[in-house]
Structures are given as C-alpha cells and as structure tokens.
Amino acid sequence: MVMGEPGREEYKIQSFDAETQQLLKTALKDPGAVNLEKVADVIVDHSLQDCVFSKEAGRMCYAIIQAESKQAGQCVFRRGLLNRLQQEYQAREQLRARSLQGWVCYVTFICNIFDYLRVNNMPMMALVNPVYDCLFRLAQPDSLRKEEEVDCLVLQLHRVGEQLERMNRQRMDELFVLIRDGFLLPVGLSSLAQLLLLEIIEFRAAGWQTTPAAHKYYYSEVSD
Numbered sequence: 001m002v003m004g005e006p007g008r009e010e011y012k013i014q015s016f017d018a019e020t021q022q023l024l025k026t027a028l029k030d031p032g033a034v035n036l037e038k039v040a041d042v043i044v045d046h047s048l049q050d051c052v053f054s055k056e057a058g059r060m061c062y063a064i065i066q067a068e069s070k071q072a073g074q075c076v077f078r079r080g081l082l083n084r085l086q087q088e089y090q091a092r093e094q095l096r097a098r099s100l101q102g103w104v105c106y107v108t109f110i111c112n113i114f115d116y117l118r119v120n121n122m123p124m125m126a127l128v129n130p131v132y133d134c135l136f137r138l139a140q141p142d143s144l145r146k147e148e149e150v151d152c153l154v155l156q157l158h159r160v161g162e163q164l165e166r167m168n169r170q171r172m173d174e175l176f177v178l179i180r181d182g183f184l185l186p187v188g189l190s191s192l193a194q195l196l197l198l199e200i201i202e203f204r205a206a207g208w209q210t211t212p213a214a215h216k217y218y219y220s221e222v223s224d
Helices: 006-013 016-031 036-049 051-072 076-090 092-098 102-117 125-137 149-169 169-184 193-206 213-224
Strands: none
Touching: 016 051, 016 076, 016 149, 016 169, 036 076, 036 125, 051 076, 051 102, 076 092, 076 125, 076 193, 092 102, 092 125, 092 213, 102 125, 102 149, 125 149, 149 169, 149 193, 169 193, 193 213
C-alpha cells in the first residue's frame, strides 16, 4: 500500500483495532478526510506500548507526511507528530520511572522518526538534540546496568549514529566518552552489556561499519 511494500505496511496496521485500522488506511490514502492530529496521537500512543511497531512507525509517518504534502501542500500531521514527540520528550524521566519498556519504545520511535523524516533531503535539525539527549540518558551508569537500555542504545547508534555524528560531532564524541567510561568501570554491568558496548565502540572506530572479523567475533558471542 505504501512505498512499494504493501505487505509490511498492512501488517503493521493489523495490530490496531478495526476502527483505528480504517483511520490509518484513510490517512495514508486520503489524508484530508481525517483528523491528522488524532492520527499522530494514535501512532505515538501505540509506539509507546509496542516496541515492534515503534521500530517501523517512521515508515508509516513518512508515508502520511508525503501523502498530505502531495494532496494539500500542508504539514498538519507532521506538526502534530512533532508536538507529541516534544511532550513525551519533556516528560521522559517520568516515563522512564513509570515504564522502562515505554521509555525504550519512545527512544526507538524518536530515532526512527529522525531516520525517516527529511527537510530538503537532510535530517530534521529540531530532532538532533532531543535524540542525543535520549541516547545520553541511556549511557548513564544506572541505565547501563539494565540490558534493555544498553540494547536500545546500541541498536539506535547502529541505525542513526552516523547521521547524528554528521549533524553534531562534538556531542557524539561526548556520548562515546560516557560509553567508554561505562565499559571501563563495569560496576554491575552484565557480560552481555559489556560485549554490546565494546561492539559499538569498535563499530564507530571503524567508520560506522562492522569489519568481517568483528562481525564473526561479536555475533558468534551473542548467539552463543
């Protein structure tokens, strides 16, 4: 249905109830016929509850933004989406305290949106610092003791680290100081967390690439 991958897009919508599925299908095909701010709220709310959906929601948001722009030359959906992202960002510590899964889903979602949304073929500057702030929070000692947060940190750096570094190298350097400190002072760090942190340090050092030797070492270790 969207971006040449109907099966994948349809599959993602199936996790919603019938009424919401219809709302999203209409937003993708005829965005002017629905309340796009409500659509943005529905997608954000679901992303905070469903980490599988949060990994792919950027694709759907991108498709709705493109459809609205083509149909009406407007950005109601994008504005609603960014407003909700900002609200959740401002309350991120409360979210983390309330639900670790919700927090991990939020970080996954905002990184996914950063990855997909473009202005003049460039990542959105408005999202650079919020994304960095989320990753910095994941690199704090209390977060590094939780494998879910370490896993999220490493996955997002694999996904958007290179783009983020191009936007602000100084902050990436500072983030990796935290990550190295966390790896070198492993108080309460699990062996898997140490492995993941070492892998991302080497991944960045190799120019955001996994060398064949590193792939063999890390992924055989993880599978073992």
